[in-house]
Amino acid sequence: MSLNADWMQRDLAVLWHPCTQMKDHERLPVVPIRRGEGVWLEDFDGKRYLDAVSSWWVNVFGHANPRIGDRIKSQLDELEHVMLAGFTHPPVVELSERLVAITPPGLSRVFYADNGSSGIEVALKMSHHYWINVGQPGKRRFVTLSNSYHGETVAAMSVGDVALFTETYKALLLDSLKVPSPDCYLRPEGMDWETHSRQMFAHMERTLAEHHREVSAVIVEPLIQGAGGMRMYHPVYLQLLRDACDRYGVHLIHDEIAVGFGRTGTMFACEQAGITPDFLVLSKALTGGYLPMAAVLTTDTVYAAFYDDYATLRAFLHSHTYTGNPLACAAALATLDIFEQDRVIEANRALSARMAQACAHLADHPHVAEVRQTGMALAIEMVADKAGKVPYPWQERRGLAVYQHALSRGALLRPLGNVVYFLPPYVITPEQIDFLAEVATEGIDLATRDRVQVASGLDLHPNHRDPG
Ligand SMILES: Cc1ncc(COP(=O)(O)O)c(C=O)c1O
16 A cells, blocks of 8 residues: 555544545545645655645745744744743744734734634624723624635634535524625626726625614725635725724724735735724734734724723633744744745735736636736636636536646645635745646646546535635
């Protein structure tokens, strides 16, 4: 038996994998990874896969990056962990100072959690708790966009709108208000992104006008709705939203878990709108993809509403055991050093242009409705009928065919339903981008033939979305 097969067998005897119907693995192998280096992952048979999705969107500077690894190693010799209630340590203080310095003006306080969904829970709870502390306890609902994804815990699911993840748990969810997304894929033919995003804001305006007295916050994935199929919109929507939240006395929560740290072309997506949200939630690339951590940044105004004598019971008594873990902070500090020292945001402009260039021909493909891009995220929407943007029926397993083809060619492309996308590590080379475009083109050609052959039913539910 090959080493790959041996690890796979041991895995399948004891593991339950995330976002997976385990029965699919009767026919579709899990890929055991022995090591990683840069953009590459290598299995036990020596086969390499270019990680085009940054391992669920976290890995920005490559696998086994010595600059991040060394920082974690030296932190290990000093302090691996200490509880953050009543105690502190240099890495968490330094990281908080640096996050406050690089995020938009007005965000002055950092609260930590240990994964993206928990960060969302913090922002939602803090927002509602703020309104209680200032004497408006009726503000308890959240406004969310259609097709959004904010994580898997119960409150995070409540503000999400990807049915596959939330439908089953409907009975447990909060009653959020859902507003149609400014998603520019759905814009009328010939309309530009800005006009469409501006027009779609009318729905938000109406909802806030009607419900603002009971609304605590609006939560959005700024510029890119990731798990919803890499759907994109114009920054003008965020400007209009900031203005409306101010007018109606409602918080604005930016979930930049997926898009923060350069993915949209600026360090944070909110910079493109020139606004400061009341809560900015960061995770994923925060630690360069090394260790789980989330940071929730907020304003002095929010902080002040909690600051009082203990007996008033206004404190935010939320905690996660690993809050502010020093190893994760060390990874984050090393990641921020790389952003600064290597002038990554500037350097990414050339890579992003190369991604556009390498995939431009796909816009003419008879089964591609759109090739869209924001910064270092590029998505290709496969359709059954190009003119009418008619999606392929989910039973036809088109995205999976691309995934399987890419694996056979040495690339990890994991489509979201019918959307093939690249969210590569920023250490990818122009030649590697060309290779990905070539593999994706072949995969899309294969997958859009009349009938496709695939090994299993992964990703095949009508609303299946990979949460990234
Ligand atoms: C926009 C967004 N919010 C929240 C989350 C949840 O983060 P986590 O998987 O770390 O809980 C994700 C994960 O993909 C995400 O893309």
